[in-house]
Amino acid sequence: MAKNIAILGASGYTGAELVRLIDGHPEMRIVALSADRKAGQPMGAVFPHLRHLDLPVLQKIDAIDFSVVDLVFCGLPHATSQAVIKTLPDTVKVVDLSADFRLRDTASYAKWYGKEHDALDLQKTAVYGLTEFYRDDIANARLVAGTGCNAATGQFALRPLIEAGVIDLDSIIIDLKTGVSGAGRSLKENLLHAELSEGGHAYAVGGTHRHLGEFDQEFSAIAGRDVKVQFTPHLIPANRGILGTVYVQGDAQTIHKTFEAAYADEPFLEVLPFGEHPSTRHVRGSNFCHIGVVADRIPGRAVVIAALDNLTKGSSGQALQNANLMLGLGETTGLMAAPVFP
Amino acid sequence: MAKNIAILGASGYTGAELVRLIDGHPEMRIVALSADRKAGQPMGAVFPHLRHLDLPVLQKIDAIDFSVVDLVFCGLPHATSQAVIKTLPDTVKVVDLSADFRLRDTASYAKWYGKEHDALDLQKTAVYGLTEFYRDDIANARLVAGTGCNAATGQFALRPLIEAGVIDLDSIIIDLKTGVSGAGRSLKENLLHAELSEGGHAYAVGGTHRHLGEFDQEFSAIAGRDVKVQFTPHLIPANRGILGTVYVQGDAQTIHKTFEAAYADEPFLEVLPFGEHPSTRHVRGSNFCHIGVVADRIPGRAVVIAALDNLTKGSSGQALQNANLMLGLGETTGLMAAPVFP
């Protein structure tokens, strides 16, 4: 019997992406969609590409009957998310797509998000949602915290290397190029077409991006010591896609073998042949992540490049993958659609 | 039992799109892929977005064993297509994506394509592949001729109106805006990113575009008299998508009602509420076509706007829809994936 799904914050890009993916999922049924300011509108008015679907009308959260809901995807803004989730009945499983439950350490949360956490009890029970590395915990969790899309990209390119001890931990540099949909559907001058197209720029330069909190937490936990990476994100004129160029010190062949071993059975993580490297265009609209390793001309240096779609593998696809596990469904169900190119 | 499928000319965009769509089709299995110059390469080398799929290696056409093939999609260039199709065994059904069998009249073919047809017997048996209007014939055909993508767009916006006699036949103007993938993966200066991005231009101005042959044939057949439309295509900097703005003389409300009646049961043709009009972005990657009707301020004039994805509904999706009918499968099987936005 199909599981009943509610999506909170369905008027954003991650909400729409969830609807798109779940439409192709044979064991899930959307029973409620919320959008505060757009309550009362049909989803097809807010996102005309979904107009052919038979979907519930958007409503306010407090109008939803959660007693019939098996799992909630929560795509609300940071801070709002924690306030809402703590009011949900215990019977409902939750996949949160916000940043509210990603950081286990309360001081770290306060530092990166500029406020104290309001749902500390919940925070303790949340599982970090990088599926490939927290599979068992996720399967047993009531609350899973979706990772940052940049954080996911960097971790796919680094976790097995740190785990295996094949790279230097003090010289890691992550240079990220990201499409614009990661910034959401918000009205900001720098997200206008005329401001963003036909060029590139960095943002959050110098180690100020909040996803660093996730890198610090995860990489330090794996290494068993403090690990601090250097991380510079850039915005490029594409709607979807993150390309992470990661500079590491270590033997490139060993690094490549480490990925091949670690990801051998992963359905969504594709390790390219040694020396090849990916393009974001080849994962667009899909849950796949392509990873390449190239040796640099400087001995002992390697470049790891990872590409994924920020809205799918970096956010809503990951969320669905986690929900599948939490609901006892096949992990890849509804997620195997091939990328859309060109 | 799954049907065995071969795709000829698999190294082009329509070939790749067919592979993407068939990957999500539960009753088809790809048993052969051809590409002349790239024979011997794996499909994932030619199209890295398909690298995770278990596909046959690209081969030359004469190396394919057609005795095990149920249906061939032929994505070869014009003229080559007819030469190849006439050599295929009769047991194989064929969906041709080229222009070779679209025009029933041999003189018309010669006029628009600049050469005599080399497979006149076959041409007589071919069914024009605009599914919604040739459904029964397609279901019984051995050879179906996929329509031009521009021709499909214009016909979705006009056929019911001509059929119902609700518009003037001598003042139809089709102004089309098309994405670049319709021109294929060919190396032409005007398809380079630096030449094409950040602007717009018309092409084949003045009534020289070959898809006019299809408009003339189809519209005249429906009307029972000679109908000649004015048609100007434009290239815009988008990879996928055709927006057809069609200027007609007739009552807008009547026109809208005519569409609603004609397309009421069509799974892929979405008639928008009166006064609304579509965007190509909302059909991207899907087999849907959105159609809107707006009354102009000048009494007796209306604007019909249709949007579809040239690679899907305009080409490979249409081809799969036809193949489903020809093989006795459900018409929408493998084609219901929602559009990818943004």
Added chain:
Amino acid sequence: MAKNIAILGASGYTGAELVRLIDGHPEMRIVALSADRKAGQPMGAVFPHLRHLDLPVLQKIDAIDFSVVDLVFCGLPHATSQAVIKTLPDTVKVVDLSADFRLRDTASYAKWYGKEHDALDLQKTAVYGLTEFYRDDIANARLVAGTGCNAATGQFALRPLIEAGVIDLDSIIIDLKTGVSGAGRSLKENLLHAELSEGGHAYAVGGTHRHLGEFDQEFSAIAGRDVKVQFTPHLIPANRGILGTVYVQGDAQTIHKTFEAAYADEPFLEVLPFGEHPSTRHVRGSNFCHIGVVADRIPGRAVVIAALDNLTKGSSGQALQNANLMLGLGETTGLMAAPVFP
């Protein structure tokens, strides 16, 4: 001696474009820049591409000493513009880039802009700013009303034809494709990169675009009778550029000759050889307008296509051209820079 220039509303795209153009003008000097909400900021903070210039700090309008100003470019929003301009001293010449003084008829203004005009005396003195057709009046005017950018495109493609009586007046259709900067730097969802890139759509369909007020006024005046055109603008993913595809009934060769005669001495209006047609990419960043004429396959029909840069010839470049005339300077001064391609 250089003329003293003030730009009101300098924080928008047309303001920035004026600064860029005047920087290359040997006989003008910017003495004041206004921006209400951004008063106090240097122009280089609002537009970093102008950071190397020695410009006045942005200030509020009432802080400007207009007694030393020779000419004001007014880039304020509609309605605000008329309120401000009527307070300026008579000694200051004014080029208004808003829509406030384009329509001579007060009822027409009220109809298209939804309010009564607040500066009727001024409106009577304003000259319509389509330089090539109002040159003498502009040279003698105190207040010139810059035209709409779409309105300019359509008029360049039609005025000589209506004047010469070589086309049918009741079947004119203008299908326009415009870049996004024409919509300004305003925060609207449909102007976000993720909403606008990779596709096309129409807007103001059915004859609701305000620039129709200008078409009606001008074409009717030339023809000496009521002329109503059908006009559909479309947004394409480009920052600059308008491509106007104009469908007319008349003899194409005669039409082409009419343009050649009418524009023979125009420094910015380039008539292409018969049968050729333009691209917006070839006028980008410049004050040039390219115009092509093609005969349609249907006898007696022709397609006129005009391309210009909405921010330059369509707005700020036109404004500077008019200012040159008003100040007794050479009409082309500061405006001859070649387009930027690619």
Added chain:
Amino acid sequence: MAKNIAILGASGYTGAELVRLIDGHPEMRIVALSADRKAGQPMGAVFPHLRHLDLPVLQKIDAIDFSVVDLVFCGLPHATSQAVIKTLPDTVKVVDLSADFRLRDTASYAKWYGKEHDALDLQKTAVYGLTEFYRDDIANARLVAGTGCNAATGQFALRPLIEAGVIDLDSIIIDLKTGVSGAGRSLKENLLHAELSEGGHAYAVGGTHRHLGEFDQEFSAIAGRDVKVQFTPHLIPANRGILGTVYVQGDAQTIHKTFEAAYADEPFLEVLPFGEHPSTRHVRGSNFCHIGVVADRIPGRAVVIAALDNLTKGSSGQALQNANLMLGLGETTGLMAAPVFP
């Protein structure tokens, strides 16, 4: 009296950019344009954005009378360039835009370009064309070798720091994002709009890009020891612009002060306030280069980001700047036009 200029290889993007810039130069006159395969065509047919200019028809090189030419810009492909330049009369000054004379060491040339140099005598006399650092030599040179556009970007971001000894020399990483026009107007599949738009990818990963030859030569010469940087270029969907993100170890404030001191009198090199960083969009179409310095959260690390237009400051603008010096003209003549934004 105006200097007589010839441009060889005028049918490429750098050739067209030179024509655009020289059109605004009061002391240069183009007397010859060459294009081998397009000889006989007017420049306006090859580049319609230049159609309004009165330019010589394209001709073959051997048809040019070099006795009346003061300076030649040579935009021919690598290897062809050296073959042609060695046949030019000594009376003609030459600015070469190819890679043929950039590397002083013949072994280094052979290594990076895969062949022996055919004009060794000329190579010895060539001056490296990074204007700001070879000004005097350039002023006295007969042959100046234009730098690689990536090489220019990296050097603007690093030379003063290496010179001043304020960064570690063994940990420099240059991560570059470049627009597509740098690849020229060549017909390659990966430069097609459908392949390139809407995404990002790296190329020449691992230290194989030829511009590394320039980095090695220049940085080692400044440092007085062998310096090898790690360099990864990426292609982003923009026509113009290079963004170089440079990771260095050193004190960020010191680094910023070093730039401010080194570039204080440079007309085209703009050092942004400490902590700010540039966008390629703000230098588009201009000869300016914007440079920013940000301190990383990891003590002792800094990020230097430089942005320039590859066709202007990275190529044709630099060439004109050098030509001005070689001809005794003002260095900035014809180069001060402000960037075109948006």
